[in-house]
Amino acid sequence: MKVLVLHGPNLNLLGERQPEIYGTMTLADLDGLVLEKAASLGFEVRTFQSNHEGALIDRIHEERRWMDALVINAGAYTHTSYAIRDAIAAVAVRAIEVHLSDIHAREPWRRESRIAEVCEAQIVGKGAGSYLEALDLLAG
Numbered sequence: 001m002k003v004l005v006l007h008g009p010n011l012n013l014l015g016e017r018q019p020e021i022y023g024t025m026t027l028a029d030l031d032g033l034v035l036e037k038a039a040s041l042g043f044e045v046r047t048f049q050s051n052h053e054g055a056l057i058d059r060i061h062e063e064r065r066w067m068d069a070l071v072i073n074a075g076a077y078t079h080t081s082y083a084i085r086d087a088i089a090a091v092a093v094r095a096i097e098v099h100l101s102d103i104h105a106r107e108p109w110r111r112e113s114r115i116a117e118v119c120e121a122q123i124v125g126k127g128a129g130s131y132l133e134a135l136d137l138l139a140g
């Protein structure tokens with residue numbers, strides 16, 4: 001299975017960004033764990049991070065014929081972006097929404113996800129484990 005793993009805005013600062021919420025792991029550490037897990041499942045994975053909504057959408061479009069599935073942590077765009085939601089719906093691949101923190105246990109505005117309806121599952125609050133669980137779900 002070919003999987004595109006997308007990281008949205010501010011996730012490039014993992015490791016230094018609010019470590020009490022997001023932990024001390026860097027984005028490179030996270031991608032390393034994702035790639036290791038993917039290899040153990042026999043998956044091919046491409047990862048991409050951007051702080052720009054359009055760049056995330058462009059990447060979804062560019063990989064639409066390559067990928068079988070999308071694992072996406074859209075960061076704060078999760079709560080606002082109908083455009084990312086439409087991009088996921090447009091490419092019609094399996095999609096899993098992931099978050100490092102538990103968005104349901106934080107500020108009320110974080111509980112709303114614009115992309116949840118076009119994703120088959122939402123996995124939250126497990127740190128890197130949210131991404132790894134998403135890969136397991138795709139495998140199963």
Ligand code: DQA
Binds near residue numbers: 010078102
């Ligand atoms: C996040 C949760 C979002 O609310 C926040 O804006 C992020 C990270 C998470 O992984 O917990 O940037 O998606």
